[in-house]
Amino acid sequence: MLDDISCLRRRREGATTALSSAMMADPGETFCSSFVTPIPSPSPPLISSLFMSPHPQGKIRFALPLFWFTIPEGFYGLVSRRGARADYVVDSGSWGRRGGREGRSKSSPVWPCGLHFGPPSLKVSHMVTKQAVLFSHKIEGCMTKDNVSTCMDVSIVLRVMGDDPDVTPGDDPNNVYKFVHEVTPFGLQAQLRSALAVEAQTLTRSVCHADVLGLRNFVRSEVMTANAKRVSFSAEVRGGVVAAEEDKNKLGERDHRDAPVASMMDAMKVLLNQQFKQQGIEILEVIIKDITLPNQVQSQMSQRTMIISQYAMERLQQKHAVQSMLHEDDLKLKQTYILDQKKKIQEGEDAKDAVMAQLELDLLRVEGEGKIRSIETQMSIDVELVKAENKLSVQRIEDETKLETEKIRVQSMSDVEVELAEAKNEVDLILAKGDLEVAKNAAKGEKAIFKAEGISAPLNRRLNDHLSSLHSLRAQSALANNGELVIVGTKGGGSVHSLLQADAALSSIHENWEDTLHDSIITEIVIASSGRRGARIMLGLPFVNTAPRRKGTQSLPDSRTLHRQRVHEIIAERKETNRPKIKLDENLS
Known part of the structure; x- marks a missing residue:
């Protein structure tokens, strides 16, 4: 068992050494090793334990070795059997050759993570990561629309489409096997380099050298809101989004040129997916890390930026002078307004006495009218109160009359009900007595009938015996x-x-x-x-x-x-x- 553990340790150390050496070689090899991890282990699978069959007498009958291997989480595992492909049967969870056994039609070349048991001929041949991988490539000699050579550093995020199609629509586990044995990481690297070169040259060819630097800070969220927020990519380069009025004064509107660039970036991603999805690779994101222009062009652009800044400063100074003049005019207008208000206040104080006298007269007139209305209101209230009292008295008398009438009617009805109940009780009593007499007479009659039947029963029995004797004699006579x-x-x-x-x-x-x-x-x-x-x-x-x-x-x-x-x-x-x-x-x- 110690030898098996040391073999497993050597196996893991060999895989780690191979992966670290591949990552230190060059970026291309690092990209390939990040996708596929080969298992360079010539040793057979480890014997983890012994399967022992107990004997009825307590002895061990025989012992069989159990061979196992593991696939770590986060990887697609490909397993081979003596160098040939071994599929994982999804229905039963057991191993099998490609095509499966008879009656097992559903199989997958990708083995799930975890511990697996099998014969010693099975081993993990490749492990493909499930994570998204970043691929970077520097493209030189990209010509712009005005024939300026640029150097573009592009990165793309991609993954292998090897999940279960029920979990992730569009994926297929066979894409993992196709990627390892048909596409290969180095083949994918070459295809990505050529495709990125073509797409980058096409993209830079559609813009001028003054607009190509704005692609560095391009993000997808800004493309979705470009028409709504009117974001300027040149302002984004200088360190943030400035006010719309300042952009107009300094650089003017440039979204009409940035929007086609955004659509070209989306088109670039779509074209790459159309090319690589057939091979089981999905492009998740396209990122432009850096764009480098020639030194002469950069100095020209710096001078142009300085000139634009001077023009902007002059415009701001002119605007400041205009605003100062407008401010002085506002101050003059404010002072004129204050003087007018003071005049109006003085005129108001002069007219205040006349207004107060008029108000006193109006107040006296209103008080007199109020007293008159109060007297009239009190008189109408008294009249209505007398009417209400009279109406209440009449209503009270009517209610008392109705109450007495109702009492008399209820009393008479109750007396009638009592008399009817007493009469009915007497009738029921008479009927009950009659039924009792009838029952007694019927019982007496039945008793007399039963007594008569008791007397006649022996006589009838004798008569029947006599008739039986006569019938017997007739039978004997007929026989004779x-x-x-x-x-x-x-x-x-x-x-x-x-x-x-x-x-x-x-x-x-x-x-x-x-x-x-x-x-x-x-x-x-x-x-x-x-x-x-x-x-x-x-x-x-x-x-x-x-x-x-x-x-x-x-x-x-x-x-x-x-x-x-x-x-x-x-x-x-x-x-x-x-x-x-x-x-x-x-x-x-």
């Missing part, structure tokens, strides 16, 4: 009258076997012998077996052995309350009309 009645056994058919055996036993007896006993016996057996899951009565089925799978069967209701005597009567009636065919089927499954 069905000619397709089939009796099927369930769960082995033990009861049916017994029934069949009994039927077989009885069938051996003579038919005419007590048939009623035969049917009665069968009916008794069926009724006895019903409800015990021993036998089932089915209708509409043929007499086959597979009786449980046949459709249309109906079972005799299992009711132990069936009246057996009624069953015997139904069977007897059926026998008289048509004896039903009873088919028995044993459920062997």
Whole structure:
């Protein structure tokens, strides 16, 4: 790490030595070094620290060196990778070759200031200042309009247009790369010298040698207010702006010749910007530091200035004499005016007594008229006061009458309201009593109805049970009258076997012998077996052995309350009309 620090120190000392030697060489080289600072460092970027990956057991798994470089504030930094251009990707803030990686279209050759990390192949190749730079150049042999050779020392303030276009409209970061590798500082210096020579010669060619010295103190603010303030550049040269009247007496009006010079200076700046903005250089200001004329011309101009000063002094002396004469005339006029005033004052004192007597008479007359007007006014006031008192009495009586009337009306209305309220209260009380009696009678009626329903409920229940019994008997009668009645056994058919055996036993007896006993016996057996899951009565089925799978069967209701005597009567009636065919089927499954 100490070796890296010493390498960085040598790197900085090398850059500082190169910059200081360039500044001490000559003005042209100083101008170039103030714009671009190359980094003459063959050493690789410094290893600032080690990136360590910890091991789960507390050991270091591996360590990678981190390479970094810095770009100071106030400079455009250009970075190269193995000598080739390396752009700064604005979106992600990482490095890349020119053109960027796939999917990264927005890049800039200018790297922002600060600390940057990257591979050891990256290094800062050039640093271009963001400040405005002053370039001075002395131009000799500039001929004026009257063919006088002059020497002009011109300075211009310029900068590189390398800012972000979103921040500074018209700038482009690619102008920095173009300036370093295409224009170059020495090329820009040569172009500026030639352009300034052409423009300076054009400017001096448009003015005379007497006016060319006024360009030294030319400032832009005076150009903007030249037509309003009428400033003379020759007076500015001698140490300040004098009064307009003195300028007219000494030198006369010269703004009509200075205004074209100001417009030419603006045109000079515009032409230089048109030439250099295409290369990414903006001219901020054009300054003429000094203009030197030949010694002979300077002596002639000094003599001319002395002559002009003598002429001005003579004009001032003449003006002083004229002003002295005018002052004496003013004094005489003032004395005459004072004498006239004194005469008028004397005449006024003589007329003062007559005026005072007239004033006393006028005062007495005015006092008499005032007393008369006072008496008339007092009389009118008394009359109006009596009228007002009478009117007030009448108004008071009317108000009292209206008040009594209103009291009577309000009292009668309140009495009526009270009587209406009492009558309404009595009506509401009578209605409430009637509603109470109605509610009591309704409650008594409902109570009687509920009591009657309580008495009739058991009777209705018995009636319903009786009707249910009648319906059940009708159903049994219809079942008994069905000619397709089939009796099927369930769960082995033990009861049916017994029934069949009994039927077989009885069938051996003579038919005419007590048939009623035969049917009665069968009916008794069926009724006895019903409800015990021993036998089932089915209708509409043929007499086959597979009786449980046949459709249309109906079972005799299992009711132990069936009246057996009624069953015997139904069977007897059926026998008289048509004896039903009873088919028995044993459920062997």
